Amino acid sequence: FAELYVAVTGLPVESSRVLPGLVLCRDFTAYSPAAGDLRAVLVTEPLRPALSALEVEFDVDSEGQYRTSLRWIARKTEAVMKHLQSNNIKLLLSSVKQEEVVIYYAKLYGVSVVECLSLEEIALICEITGASPYVSFGDNVHGEITETAMVTFCQPLLVGSERCVHIGFSSVCAFQPHCLILCGPVGGVIEQHAAALQGAFTMLQQLFKTVDQ
Numbered sequence: 001f002a003e004l005y006v007a008v009t010g011l012p013v014e015s016s017r018v019l020p021g022l023v024l025c026r027d028f029t030a031y032s033p034a035a036g037d038l039r040a041v042l043v044t045e046p047l048r049p050a051l052s053a054l055e056v057e058f059d060v061d062s063e064g065q066y067r068t069s070l071r072w073i074a075r076k077t078e079a080v081m082k083h084l085q086s087n088n089i090k091l092l093l094s095s096v097k098q099e100e101v102v103i104y105y106a107k108l109y110g111v112s113v114v115e116c117l118s119l120e121e122i123a124l125i126c127e128i129t130g131a132s133p134y135v136s137f138g139d140n141v142h143g144e145i146t147e148t149a150m151v152t153f154c155q156p157l158l159v160g161s162e163r164c165v166h167i168g169f170s171s172v173c174a175f176q177p178h179c180l181i182l183c184g185p186v187g188g189v190i191e192q193h194a195a196a197l198q199g200a201f202t203m204l205q206q207l208f209k210t211v212d213q
Contacts, residue, residue: 130173
């Protein structure tokens with residue numbers, strides 16, 4: 001329930017409304033408008049390639065080596081973004097903050113980026129879409145990316161004074177996500193209404209479970 005409502009203070013309760021899809025309380029790091037259905041990929045690790053394997057020290061002895069390393073990273077990162085583009089992926093949902101070089105090439109190849117999603121948000125999106133986080137691109141930048149989520153819309157949304165991300169997902173289950181924009185003059189009022197709504201939904205869950213049995 002915590003991932004399915006957004007609290008907005010300073011507005012009357014009557015301003016509350018229900019929106020289809022999910023509202024993520026953060027702004028786009030990169031935004032490229034795209035019309036119609038699009039594909040999204042979830043990641044839980046940085047996309048910028050590492051210069052060495054885990055627990056292996058990488059020594060740079062000169063300025064020239066350092067610049068060569070940066071060029072190698074840029075080429076590898078660009079290859080990853082080209083791979084996304086070739087698979088018609090227009091949205092990258094990341095639980096970690098990505099490096100600037102990733103954001104640069106995302107903008108260049110028309111991929112919108114939303115960073116720093118919570119583990120609960122990632123788990124909810126996986127449940128709705130049936131997709132799994134894409135663990136590692138590695139050197140495989142030619143095959144088809146199958147771990148994708150289908151998105152029906154993806155756009156900025158101004159909630160009060162906060163810029164948010166509004167996303168509609170094609171659900172693979174009976175659950176069709178909707179998000180409640182819950183308004184109130186102060187935070188305490190919103191918390192009371194949220195607790196009351198959560199209790200009402202819990203009661204309905206128990207009621208329908210009894211009827212089904």
